[in-house]
Amino acid sequence: MKLIDGKATAAEIKKEIAEEVELMVSAGGKRPHLAAVLVGHDGGSETYVHNKMLACEACGFRSSLIRFESDVTEETLLQCVDRLNNDADVDGFIVQLPLPVHISEQKVIEAIDYRKDVDGFHPVNVGRMAIGLPCYISATPKGILELLKRYDVETSGKKCVVLGRSNIVGKPMAQLMMQKNYGDATVTVCHSRSRNLKKECQEADILIAAIGSPAFVTADMVKEGATVIDVGTTRVPDATRPSGFRLCGDVDFEYVAPRCAAITPVPGGVGPMTICMLMQNTLSAAKKEFYS
Numbered sequence: 687m688k689l690i691d692g693k694a695t696a697a698e699i700k701k702e703i704a705e706e707v708e709l710m711v712s713a714g715g716k717r718p719h720l721a722a723v724l725v726g727h728d729g730g731s732e733t734y735v736h737n738k739m740l741a742c743e744a745c746g747f748r749s750s751l752i753r754f755e756s757d758v759t760e761e762t763l764l765q766c767v768d769r770l771n772n773d774a775d776v777d778g779f780i781v782q783l784p785l786p787v788h789i790s791e792q793k794v795i796e797a798i799d800y801r802k803d804v805d806g807f808h809p810v811n812v813g814r815m816a817i818g819l820p821c822y823i824s825a826t827p828k829g830i831l832e833l834l835k836r837y838d839v840e841t842s843g844k845k846c847v848v849l850g851r852s853n854i855v856g857k858p859m860a861q862l863m864m865q866k867n868y869g870d871a872t873v874t875v876c877h878s879r880s881r882n883l884k885k886e887c888q889e890a891d892i893l894i895a896a897i898g899s900p901a902f903v904t905a906d907m908v909k910e911g912a913t914v915i916d917v918g919t920t921r922v923p924d925a926t927r928p929s930g931f932r933l934c935g936d937v938d939f940e941y942v943a944p945r946c947a948a949i950t951p952v953p954g955g956v957g958p959m960t961i962c963m964l965m966q967n968t969l970s971a972a973k974k975e976f977y978s
């Protein structure tokens with residue numbers, strides 16, 4: 687069994703990005719600049735955004751954090767998006783989700799200039815991704831593709847099962863795994879209403895679990911020699927940890943891992959790759975790789 691080390695891979699990629707940035711800057715170019723908008727004080731969002739800012743530093747990017755209290759109006763937030771759209775120094779920006787319920791996330795996402803949408807959430811980027819045009823690809827599916835590539839996991843012609851159909855992970859993952867230029871695989875998407883879910887999983891050469899249900903994938907659901915990618919990051923209470931919780935994946939790792947050709951751990955698998963892919967998208971934005 688090969689352990690797919692997302693933490694080490696992410697560190698390698700950040701180093702590669704930092705080297706490229708220094709070359710760009712020494713050639714007289716501008717330092718890439720990522721801005722993040724954070725609303726409220728949700729613990730998970732605070733941690734994610736903090737880690738995104740640290741990753742910017744590691745990559746040699748400029749970063750800006752714009753904070754609002756959770757009672758900010760939708761109008762004020764949309765004005766901020768508009769300002770960032772028009773700030774020539776900002777190459778790309780994100781609005782950390784979730785947003786308070788009185789704000790329409792979709793409205794905010796659609797207000798972002800798709801050319802600066804380094805999260806890849808804007809419908810223009812989602813649509814372009816679906817038909818294989820150059821665009822920002824959202825961080826989690828992009829990170830999984832990168833891990834499969836760097837660990838030489840053959841995907842072409844293989845059977846891939848994606849568990850989960852979220853807009854951020856399941857749907858784009860399935861799209862990319864089926865595309866000729868990316869996974870080139872035969873893809874099945876399973877979700878909470880799927881019949882024969884266990885049988886579908888048993889047939890998978892590559893199983894990507896993104897359902898947000900701790901230890902959902904058990905050993906009897908996994909084919910011997912399969913590659914298993916665990917996207918789950920559910921916080922479960924753990925009094926032995928200083929934080930009071932630990933992260934639990936969607937895969938029952940202890941029993942599933944011995945059956946696998948390769949598997950990602952939680953933590954240290956897909957998680958560290960997502961922020962690193964955001965850095966890659968920001969570098970692409972600074973280089974105007976997809977849009978002029």
Ligand code: GUN
Nearest residue numbers: 780781782783784805825
């Ligand atoms: N919340 C959880 N994941 C993400 C992400 O990738 N981007 C943003 N903007 N919010 C998130």
